[in-house]
Amino acid sequence: xxxxxxxxxxxxxxxxxxxxxxxxxxxxxxxxxxxxxxxxxxxxxxxxxxxxxxxxxxxxxxxxxxxxxxxxxxxxxxxxxxxxxxxxxxxxxxxxxxxxxxxxxxxxxxxxxxxxxxxxxxxxxxxxxxxxxxxxxxxxxxxxxxxxxxxxxxxxxxxxxxxxxxxxxxxxxxxxxxxxxxxxxxxxxxxxxxxxxxxxxxxxxxxxxxxxxxxxxxxxxxxxxxxxxxxxxxxxxxxxxxxxxxxxxxxxxxxxxxxxxxxxxxxxxxxxxxxxxxxxxxxxxxxxxxxxxxxxxxxxxxxxxxxxxxxxxxxxxxxxxxxxxxx
Numbered sequence: 001x002x003x004x005x006x007x008x009x010x011x012x013x014x015x016x017x018x019x020x021x022x023x024x025x026x027x028x029x030x031x032x033x034x035x036x037x038x039x040x041x042x043x044x045x046x047x048x049x050x051x052x053x054x055x056x057x058x059x060x061x062x063x064x065x066x067x068x069x070x071x072x073x074x075x076x077x078x079x080x081x082x083x084x085x086x087x088x089x090x091x092x093x094x095x096x097x098x099x100x101x102x103x104x105x106x107x108x109x110x111x112x113x114x115x116x117x118x119x120x121x122x123x124x125x126x127x128x129x130x131x132x133x134x135x136x137x138x139x140x141x142x143x144x145x146x147x148x149x150x151x152x153x154x155x156x157x158x159x160x161x162x163x164x165x166x167x168x169x170x171x172x173x174x175x176x177x178x179x180x181x182x183x184x185x186x187x188x189x190x191x192x193x194x195x196x197x198x199x200x201x202x203x204x205x206x207x208x209x210x211x212x213x214x215x216x217x218x219x220x221x222x223x224x225x226x227x228x229x230x231x232x233x234x235x236x237x238x239x240x241x242x243x244x245x246x247x248x249x250x251x252x253x254x255x256x257x258x259x260x261x262x263x264x265x266x267x268x269x270x271x272x273x274x275x276x277x278x279x280x281x282x283x284x285x286x287x288x289x290x291x292x293x294x295x296x297x298x299x300x301x302x303x304x305x306x307x308x309x310x311x312x313x314x315x316x317x318x319x320x321x322x323x324x325x326x327x
Contacts (some may be wrong), residue, residue, distance in 0.1 A: 001145055002141035002144060002145050003129070003145060005125060006142055006145035007145075009111055009125060010145075010146050012085060013042060013047060014047070016047065016109070017047070017048060018047075018049075018050075018082060018083045018084050018085075019042055019048065019049045019050070019086075020049075020051075020052060020080070020083045020085070020086045021039050021042070021049055021050070022052060022086070022087070022088050022089060023035045023051065023052070023053035023057070023070060023089075024053075024090055024091045024096045024099075025053075025055050025098065025099030026055050026099075026241055026242070026273075027053055027057065028058075028165070029164025029165070029199060030136055030160075030162075030164050030165040031090045032053075032061050032064060032067060032157075032161075033158060033159075033164070034089045034113075034136050034139055034157070034158070034161050035051050035053075035089055036051065036064055036066045036070075037139055037143075037154045038087055038089060038113075038139060039051050039066060040066065040151065040153060040154045041154060044149070045148070050071060050083075051069065051070045052070070052071050052073045053070050054072070054073060054074070054097075054098055054100075055099060056241075057070055057072075058241075058242045060198050060202050060203070060242075061198070061199075063198045064157055065153045065156070065157070066157075075097075075099070075100055075103055076100065076103065080106035080108050081108075083106075084109070085108060085109050085110070085111065086106055086109070086110040086111070087110075087111050088111065088112045089114065089139075090114055090135040091114060092116040092120060093119075093120050093294075094120075105122065110123040110124050111123050111124065111126075111127070112125070112127070113127045113135065113138060113139070113142070114135060115128070115130055115133070115134055116128070116130065116294060116295060116296065117130035117285070117296070118289070118293075118295065133162060133165055133173050133178050134165035134166065136157070136159070136160070137158075137178060137181055139158060140158055140181050140184075140185070151188070152190070153189075154188075155185040155186075155188040155189050155190035156185075156190045156195070158190070159182060159185040159186070159192065160195050160199070162181070162182060163196065167249055168200070171298045172278075172298055173296070203246070204240070206238045206240055207246065210229075210237045210243040210247075211243065211247055211250075213229060213237060214243075214247045214263065215251060221317075221320075222321075223282075223320075223324035224258050224259055224260050224324060225258050226261065226262040226263070226316075226317065227262075227264070228263075228265070228266075228309075229244075229264065230266050230309045231267075231268065231269065234265055239267075243265075244263050244264075244265045244273060245275060247263050248261070248263040248275035248277050248299075249277065252276075252277040253279040254279065259278070259280050259282035259324065260276060260277060260279055260280075260287075260320075261276070262276055262287075262316060263275045263277075264312075264313055270307055270312075271304070272303070272304040272312035272316070273301070274291070274293065274302045274316055276288055276295070276299065276300045277299055278299070281297070281298075282297075283297045284297065284300045285297055286323055287300070287320050287323045288300035288301060288302045290319035290322065291315055291316060292304070302316075
């Protein structure tokens with residue numbers, strides 16, 4: 001048994017006639033892959049399931065089976081009353097679920113399943129394993145505990161989450177266990193080549209143009225690089241929400257002589273979205289925590305609200321400089 005709570009969670013699913021599964025705000029491959037995998041397994045068990053998200057689904061993830069059926073919702077007006085259980089995946093806080101700074105949790109039973117060590121454990125049942133690379137990897141262990149057959153489509157969704165959250169297995173938390181799980185998912189029908197093509201070789205031209213602006217504005221300091229895009233430039237470049245994460249993954253952790261990188265975007269008035277990526281094993285989660293964020297040692301994020309662009313950027317840089325000096 002991988003998780004002692006596995007039978008408890010399975011029992012909750014079996015007794016819930018209608019189930020919701022979330023994708024978090026600004027969903028990435030692990031969020032969407034995990035949600036779709038969970039939905040497919042719930043359907044196999046015999047439950048009715050709906051997958052919801054407060055944001056649009058990135059075009060590069062629409063290849064996943066079921067992605068076109070994810071419903072975009074506004075959590076301020078969404079009616080939970082006709083559902084019996086809320087499965088909350090890959091979300092360390094409830095604000096990550098909703099995309100709202102403050103919102104009330106639904107009045108239905110909830111189960112949180114996540115791999116972020118900063119998870120606030122806000123569900124009625126909380127399965128949090130910060131030792132795994134991704135929620136996709138966690139769900140693999142959960143499904144094995146449940147003794148369910150992992151179909152080719154489900155395997156494809158799980159492997160998409162694992163590949164996305166490990167940067168195609170390049171991060172330092174990837175070991176033998178993760179690679180064996182990936183191999184098993186491929187044996188079960190996951191298409192590694194299709195996943196890699198869609199995640200890394202299927203980039204919209206407008207996003208590539210935005211990458212250029214990030215690189216143009218990139219600065220280097222003692223120990224780290226950083227780039228920040230203000231709202232007017234973000235709007236001029238088409239407000240491509242997911243470009244920041246791709247820049248963080250591709251460019252922030254590669255500069256010789258640095259420990260980590262920071263990518264910042266003002267996504268709306270006085271709202272700065274921040275991504276950290278480690279290059280050498282430096283714990284970027286400590287920097288993120290300094291400004292109210294969280295994540296993992298290799299990859300973390302934060303969101304600063306209520307400050308003008310330059311003040312927010314200065315707060316991030318202040319935290320980064322402090323931790324570089326400490327370490």
